[in-house]
Structures are given as structure tokens and as C-alpha cells.
Amino acid sequence: MEDSYRTKGLRKRLVEELMEMGINNETVLNAVGDVPRHFFLDTAFLKFAYTNKAFPIGAGQTISHPYTVAVQSTLLEVERGDKVLEVGTGSGYQTAILCAMGIKVYSVERQRSLFLKTKKLLSKLKYDAYLTYGDGYKGISGYGPYKGIIVTCGAPEVPKSLLNQLEINGKMVIPIDKEEGVQEMTRITKIADNQYKEERFGKFRFVPMLPNRAMG
Template sequence: MKDTFKHRGMRNKLADVLVEKGITDKNVLGAIKTIPRHFFMDSSFEGHAYQDKAFPIAADQTISQPYTVAFQSQLLHVKPGHKILEIGTGSGYQTAVLLHLKAKVYTIERQQELFKKTKLFFGKMGYRPKKTIFGDGYKGLPEEAPFDSIIVTAGAPEVPRALMAQLKVGGRLVIPVGAQDQIMTLFYRKSLKEFEKKEFGSFRFVPLLENKN
């Protein structure tokens, strides 16, 4: 696949749509305008790549709606050099947005088919997360903790305690919580024992499954 002027024009229009929906972070919008989302999808869906919709990818998973990616990224308050744990690599599109924001990304995927495909894709495209891991996202990555931010890209029926524990004081956990529709939830770690919680409305994600492996 190629990235053409037409694709770039469609990305600019997509960014305009996201602005209308309330995305204000210029760096996040810059990532949306820059990253060729059609590369992360099956070529048969290329014509849909710059619509603000989720679409199927391998292993019965989806590439998230661009608004959702931008909204979660904006909530993270990413700064260059931030150490971020991503639960649910998926297509790799959210990973690419975080890398564009100059974060150090550690990403975990539980679906082996998707893990292999996306890891190969990262190498081919020159995307370089710090680590791409096949494993159980519920457990996080304790050997690399603490993290400046943690982002979960699948719906969790409850917030995994391991992820809360792996967050720095001053860090942010962005996670969709709920069984059917999920509530986008931000946890800000104020101290070792105290978290501030904010909720941001209803979203829909594929489920975060425990002990898959």
C-alpha cells in the first residue's frame, strides 16, 4: 500500500471531525494527520480507513474508532519520554500514535495471531516500541514498572489491581470499565494509597479477557 496526497487529505478531514467532537490536543491531532491508518487495516477496508469508525482486524478484534484513540491519548497527557504501558496492542494504531507523541511504549497483546502479525508489521514499518509482548494484560508488566501512564484498549469488567499498582505517583491510567458498554475512566495517582477517579461517558470495546494464555 502507498500513502498518497489523497490519503493525507482524508486524514486532515478526519482531524477536523475530531476537533468538532471535542479533541483539542494539537499533538494528538498531529498524530492523526500524520499516521497512515490504512496501513493498519486489511486492504479491503482501505476505503473506510479515514471514517470515524471502528473496523474488524485479525483474531475477531477491531481497530478502534479514531475518536476513541484520540480521546484516550488526550486523557494521558503524554509528554516526550513518558514511559507508557499499553494493554491490547491490537492493530498497532494506538501504539503508533503514542510513539508519534515521543513516548516510550511497552505494549502487551493476548491474541497470538495478532501479536505475531503486528510485531512483524512494526518491524516492516519502522515503529519501535520498547517492548512488544505476548501475554496477559491483567498482570501488566511489573518488571518494567512504574509507568507514567497506562492505557487499556479493551473493555474491563473491573479495574485490574496490578495495573493500579504499576502506576507512578502522578501517573494516569485510562481504562474503559464495564461488561457491555464501557465507561471511559481516568485514574490519577495522587499518592501511594490515593487515586482520583473521573468518568467520561460510554464507549464500546472488545472485552479484556483474563488468563487467556
């Protein structure tokens, strides 16, 4: 895999586009500028890697728009060294962005084929994240509580098991189903045990969160 002057230049243009769209968190922008998105795409989409579009990655999943990744990463309001749970590893691009921000990432993926592929890729690229194959509704309780939780798929509701893994004053960023195929980006801040503040940040489109069931 090669990260050429051309792809670095395309990332710089992508960062400029995100700034024009209202992203102003320098840590997030620097991470987008550092992480080679084309490494996380199938070869058929390489020439479109730095456009603000989502693409299929197999197993019925997609890699999110760079804008969506930047929005979720910004809304987490985390700092270097903070611990974040990611629900839905997918291609690993969002994972890599968080790692580039200096975050300690714990990520769970439901699709075994994606888990195996992405674990190998992130290791090769030296992004140090803890990845596991499991049920996203259950999170990874053994490493909690977390300063932030990011859900990268459309959820019909907020899983209580994930709220329980959020530390006090921590934030969960989760797209909640609003209508068919459309979610509302929601940030939930844990004020105290069983006390939460909700904020909403507009409509987005995600693949659905898989039903809460026993692993196959």
C-alpha cells in the same frame, strides 16, 4: 504500502472532524495526521480507513474509532519521553499514535496471531515500541512504573496489578464495564500508594478484556 496524496488528504479531513468533535490536543491531532491508519486495516476496509468507525482486525478484535483513540491519548496527559504501558496492542494503530507523540510505549497483546502480525508491521513502519505477548491483567512489571497506562479493551474492573505499575501522579485510562457491551471511559490518577482519584468521561464500546487466566 503507499501513503498517497489522497490518503494524506483524507487524514487531514479526519483531523478536522476530530477537532469539530472536541479534540484540541495538538500533539494528538498531529499524530493522527501523521499515522497512516490504512496500513493497519485489512484490505477489505481500506476505502473506509479515514472514517470515524471501528473495524474488525481478526481474532475477534477491532481497531478503535479514531475519536476513541484520540480521547484516550488525550486523557493520558503524557508528554514526549514519558513511558506508557498499553494493554491490548491489537492492530498497533493506538501504539503508533503514541509513538508519533514521542512516547516510549510498552505494549502487551493476549492474541498471539495479532501480536506476531502487529510486531512485524510496526517494525516495518519503524515505530519503535516494545511489544510482548502476554496477559494484559499482569501488564509488564519489569519496565514499570509508568507515567501512563492505557487499556484498549473493556474491563470488568480495574486490575490491581496494573495500578501497582503506575507511578505517583501517573494516570490510567481504562474503559470499565457499565452495562452489556458498553463501558464508561475512566481515568484513574495515582495520588499516593493506595490512594487514587477517579474521573469519568462518558460511554464507549470496546471488545471485552480477556479473562485473567494462564496463557494458552
